[in-house]
Amino acid sequence: MKDLFYLLSIPTRNSDKLKLVSELKATVINSKSIQDPSSAIHTIDLPSFKYGTLAACISLSEDLVKYDQQISSVLQKYIESSDSLNLTTTFTIDELSPKDYVNGFLWNNFKYRRTNARLDEIAEAIMKNVNAHELDFKNKQQDYQIARGTLTQLERKQLGNLSTKSLAGVVSERDIVESDFLESLFVAVPLNHLKEWYNKYERLGKMVVPRSSNEIARDSEYALVNVSVFRKYKEDFAQACRENKYIVRDFRFDSSLAQKSAEELEDARDKEKFELKKFSESLKVVFSETFQALTHVKLLRLYVESVLRYGLPTDYAYVVINLDDKSSSKLLPPLIQHFAHLSPSLASKVNDKSGDVNIGGEYAGLLDQDIYPFPLFTLDSPRND
Template identity: 35%
Template sequence: MTEFWLISAPGEKTCQQTWDKMMAATTRPNVLSTNHKFSIPDLKVGTLDVLVGLSDELAKLDSFVEGVVKKVAQYMADVLEDSRDKVQENLLANGVDLVTYITRFQWDMAKYPIKQSLKNISEIVSKQVTQIDNDLKSRASAYNNLKGNLQNLERKNAGSLLTRSLADIVKKDDFVLDSEYLITLLVVVPKTSYPEWQKVYETLAEMVVPRSSNLLFEDHDSGLFSVTLFRKAMDDFKHKARENKFTVREFQYNEEEMKADKEEMTRLSTDKKKQFGPLVRWLKVNFSEAFIAWIHIKALRVFVESVLSANRCATVPRYWLSLLRYYPLFIRLSLETQYLICKRDLFE
């Protein structure tokens, strides 16, 4: 993960002198960071009382916007599921990767007019990101419900023969239907017990129809057998089957219900595919919007803290830059040494 520090340096006579001093502190004699100029326009300063209050508000807003950015990114990863390797290519800001956006940052005058007060700009960001957060909750809830319902149906058709749905395994011809006296049961038999089943199933109860058992389906461990018997012998058969470690599955063949389940799965699968594309596009667009808003809040915070710091230190910050830090301790020591007079304001 690439980590940046956004640094405000006390101004020298010219911006270039300020930059050169910062470069000297962080790249000579050892390269401690890669530095980039970070341009902030002339924003309305306002009174110190307003700035002090705004400083706390911006800290809270910074944390909130960061949280929304992370939630959108995480949900993008959740939605892409098996294509998580594509997450990074969808997490862009203004169509470029995040590092490029940060290192080439330009204030968005259209979204955040600098003629507005700092408080108004922060309120614009707050309203924008709150709307993204609310929309994310709504869209995520709808998609998660759809996905959850589909997964529940898929789980019914997966797993072992002891638990999975049998609707897609059996067919009408496997059963004796609409008989007053006869019933067809479905029995799960371990593969190792196939010979035993064939040997004893006709004797597990009275009135089992001879040679009525057929293997309908098998997985790695077991097979699903049908067997036909008289209804009044059903309870006794189930009891004896259990004693022999054969499992009778409770199942009633209902063609309409089975058809409805298949149609429901098809509908849910189709709806999920329909929602997937628009949802990914929405996440991509709104991640970009939230991330851009977040960096503007970072810029506002540095601006406000710099003005407050300048007031306390009797200096004027003239230059802004991003620091890609490699060795945090050494960068901190170097900057504190270079800007000793205001180190308290720089790092606390």
């Protein structure tokens, strides 16, 4: 079961921050939705941002929704890439689990806090970092896919059936007849057509050497046979074979070819392992960077929505609540009731026993802010390892 985090804020004007958090913990305990509330609720600090004008905050609020969705999509792509390759990757953030990272969150001033930077500039810096790591991921992924494709192609030649696999090591020098006028061809014949082949191959073209075809090898699908033809009519004979669903193999005998093929396959396997290791390491890095970016964007959204909801000054308590999929539905109603006083319209519904509080999904804009009496965002921990 994956972890889920509620990120919410409450105004602290003329109030004791510790007391507010203590009351919140009591509400969670009474809800019986979380087994250990004392370790599930954490407060975090955010810097004093330059929030600008109201219009700028509204515009940024809309942009942050898009950034949130984009980063979440990129993060999911990384997880799916790891799963598709069956990698036993333990994703961490600076050697911390996603859960520990969020609970002990510290704003990354080195990356995302420039002196006198506006909020929109900080958001753009976050996205620039995400895009740079996504580009690196795509390059590493492409390198691995090329190496994997090369290996697959060589393995198909080595391990496929006789219609596709390399004939090095299958055909020996004694299977070949070569002269100024004659040439040996090698044909993969479906087993259910083998008798037919022997009955008709001498009539498939001009100047086919009688009784020159012999079986060299067979697998579960094909028999590989040789046949001697005059060079002048080789192409006509090959075309007649194709029309009869016999597969003429393009092969020139080389006594060193078997060893060369084995070495080529081994080199391709080493290359594939090397690129897979690089790709796996890249996944860990880009996941860490992107999850950090997503957490920063979520908290930027929380800050901006707090300014729009509560106004100035920016005296807010930012709280992280650890949940899971089951406990989230149980916890939200008591939270709404506890903080109903923050939204007069919602408070009247809570106090009216005949009315129902309509609990919708996470709001995405100003028109939805009356759904909850406090700004609320969710953050998923991608997996539990």
